[in-house]
Amino acid sequence: MNKQELIDAILANKEAGIESKAAAGRALDAVLDAIAAGVKKDGNVQLIGFGTFAVKERAAREGRNPLTGEKIKIKASKTVGFKAGAALKSSVAPKAAAKKAAPKAAAKPAKKAAKKK
Structure with missing residues (x-):
């Protein structure tokens, strides 16, 4: 769209x-x-249910010029990332969201310690 x-x-x-x-x-x-x-x-915008837009820091790193193969230094930078909220995720993949929301089986009670003789 x-x-x-x-x-x-x-x-x-x-x-x-x-x-x-x-x-x-x-x-x-x-x-x-x-x-x-x-x-x-503010560094982020949170829209409950839809998702969060946030500034992400990229560390400086070493890369390569694809044409020559020469090593180059890439400076640290900032970018904007997006993390989808629960409502958006469930509208895209309803089965995965339902599976995640389903309660887990109750854990079995711990075994009693063996008696010392």
Whole structure:
């Protein structure tokens, strides 16, 4: 799904109360801008059930130029990662989420210690 398809989906959702593509586009841009600003300011944005956007640190490392094979130093950097929340995971893979949520069998009671003679 691309941005235009997402705008169309927002417009199709009658509960959102958005009646034009322009308004849907502005709403989407506002949400994306708020997420970007939150990640920049606080280091993460958590949307319960959907997921968490967070800044991740990449350590400096050594790489290779694929053309020449020469070793190069890659500087430390930051990137943004996303970790899906439980509701999003269960909507994508309902069986895996149900399996994880199922209670585990009760553990057997510990055996009694043997008596010393």
